[in-house]
Amino acid sequence: MNAIQINDTTLRDGEQAAGIAFTLEEKVALATLLDAIGIQELEVGIPAMGGSEATAIFAIVEMGLNAQLIGWNRAVRSDINASIACGLQRVHISVPVSEIQIAAKFGGNRELIFDRLREAIFYASDRGLWISVGGEDSSRADETFLLDVALSAQEWGASRFRFCDTVGILDPVTTFEKVSQLTKWLSIPIEMHTHDDLGLATANALAGLRAGATSVNTTVNGLGERAGNAALEEIVMALKRIYGVDLGIKTERLRELSQFVVAASGCPVSPWKAIVGENAFAHESGIHAHGVLQNPATYEPFSPDEVGWKRRLVVGKHSGRHLVLTLLKEHGITLTREEAQSVIDAVRHMSVNLKRSLTVEELLDIVPKRSIANGIV
Numbered sequence: 001m002n003a004i005q006i007n008d009t010t011l012r013d014g015e016q017a018a019g020i021a022f023t024l025e026e027k028v029a030l031a032t033l034l035d036a037i038g039i040q041e042l043e044v045g046i047p048a049m050g051g052s053e054a055t056a057i058f059a060i061v062e063m064g065l066n067a068q069l070i071g072w073n074r075a076v077r078s079d080i081n082a083s084i085a086c087g088l089q090r091v092h093i094s095v096p097v098s099e100i101q102i103a104a105k106f107g108g109n110r111e112l113i114f115d116r117l118r119e120a121i122f123y124a125s126d127r128g129l130w131i132s133v134g135g136e137d138s139s140r141a142d143e144t145f146l147l148d149v150a151l152s153a154q155e156w157g158a159s160r161f162r163f164c165d166t167v168g169i170l171d172p173v174t175t176f177e178k179v180s181q182l183t184k185w186l187s188i189p190i191e192m193h194t195h196d197d198l199g200l201a202t203a204n205a206l207a208g209l210r211a212g213a214t215s216v217n218t219t220v221n222g223l224g225e226r227a228g229n230a231a232l233e234e235i236v237m238a239l240k241r242i243y244g245v246d247l248g249i250k251t252e253r254l255r256e257l258s259q260f261v262v263a264a265s266g267c268p269v270s271p272w273k274a275i276v277g278e279n280a281f282a283h284e285s286g287i288h289a290h291g292v293l294q295n296p297a298t299y300e301p302f303s304p305d306e307v308g309w310k311r312r313l314v315v316g317k318h319s320g321r322h323l324v325l326t327l328l329k330e331h332g333i334t335l336t337r338e339e340a341q342s343v344i345d346a347v348r349h350m351s352v353n354l355k356r357s358l359t360v361e362e363l364l365d366i367v368p369k370r371s372i373a374n375g376i377v
């Protein structure tokens with residue numbers, strides 16, 4: 001795989017998730033954290049929104065981060081002016097490219113797309129800006145038309161083209177084929193922008209990278225419009241673990257980053273969320289815990305430390321003797337096989353009643369001697 005660039009858009013598409021609004025302080029702190037972790041490029045927002053959005057973008061620009069910063073624009077002069085006013089030197093200019101989007105936004109007039117795009121690119125390039133162009137709804141676009149728009153953008157001065165699966169309808173094989181068509185004809189880099197409506201955002205983004213795209217939009221926790229975007233932590237770890245592409249990102253801070261976005265967005269991640277979910281390195285089942293106690297690699301794809309977690313072994317309905325005996329031994333308690341089985345039976349009973357795993361204290365309270373000492377039995 002070629003050198004890959006992450007262009008994280010938590011501050012733009014992430015914040016577009018319904019009901020999410022970051023404060024200026026949160027936007028600045030998130031940009032700082034993303035930069036510190038080593039993300040190469042940040043799509044910081046939409047300058048044309050003005051007000052507090054423009055103030056936050058300006059504040060981020062002023063910080064002089066290592067990451068390159070880019071603002072999102074429609075193919076409209078006033079949007080480009082707003083980006084310039086925020087101090088941005090890189091602009092992303094978006095045009096709709098599918099039949100359905102062109103009908104809704106440009107009265108079905110395809111020529112208008114070319115006219116507006118040409119004008120916006122020339123306007124930005126006359127002002128010395130670096131330009132990326134996005135084909136909104138590329139996945140549903142007529143492929144010849146999409147290529148025509150992308151080639152025109154390249155000819156007029158765009159330095160990158162963004163392939164957008166705007167409504168998340170692709171599968172990895174089709175993504176690979178469509179993006180291969182673009183990489184075959186374009187000399188500028190391609191960027192992947194994928195949505196998770198069918199749960200395939202990360203897989204599709206990776207398929208695009210396999211097809212030769214070299215940049216990828218991500219959001220922390222997959223936050224974003226509707227079902228969200230390709231998750232930063234998934235893309236980074238999949239690149240590292242599946243393809244051996246290490247972007248130099250401080251992966252041990254991915255959990256901290258995730259928790260920052262949980263707090264700022266008010267959107268928790270599910271316990272089974274890849275990489276950053278609370279259960280990503282938790283083991284309860286007897287067979288799994290037995291394996292992990294012998295060798296963690298039996299049931300962990302990589303070490304939890306690599307992404308900022310600690311392994312958790314918890315006792316619950318599915319636990320077995322090895323785990324229970326190990327945990328009790330850590331507290332100086334040794335049981336016979338029969339005693340262990342009666343503890344496991346009690347754990348199962350209690351776990352079903354409580355509908356959760358047990359705390360260590362609850363486990364210790366089940367042990368016969370302690371129970372007698374506490375007057376429970």
Ligand SMILES: CC(=O)SCCNC(=O)CCNC(=O)[C@H](O)C(C)(C)COP(=O)(O)OP(=O)(O)OC[C@H]1O[C@@H](n2cnc3c(N)ncnc32)[C@H](O)[C@@H]1OP(=O)(O)O
Binds near residue numbers: 049074096106
């Ligand atoms: C797929 C994506 O995520 S695209 C990004 C979506 N993000 C957002 O919309 C969040 C921020 N947006 C906003 O704050 C506002 O929508 C603004 C400031 C950009 C525009 O606000 P308003 O002027 O009130 O327009 P509104 O949002 O109602 O409508 C969008 C207008 O942009 C036009 N438009 C949409 N996409 C494009 C485009 N790529 N290039 C040019 N014009 C476009 C629409 O046709 C419509 O035009 P009209 O006002 O002439 O009818």
Ligand SMILES: O=C(O)CCC(=O)C(=O)O
Binds near residue numbers: 195
């Ligand atoms: O940049 C673009 O062209 C559109 C990006 C986007 O948010 C999308 O297509 O979902």
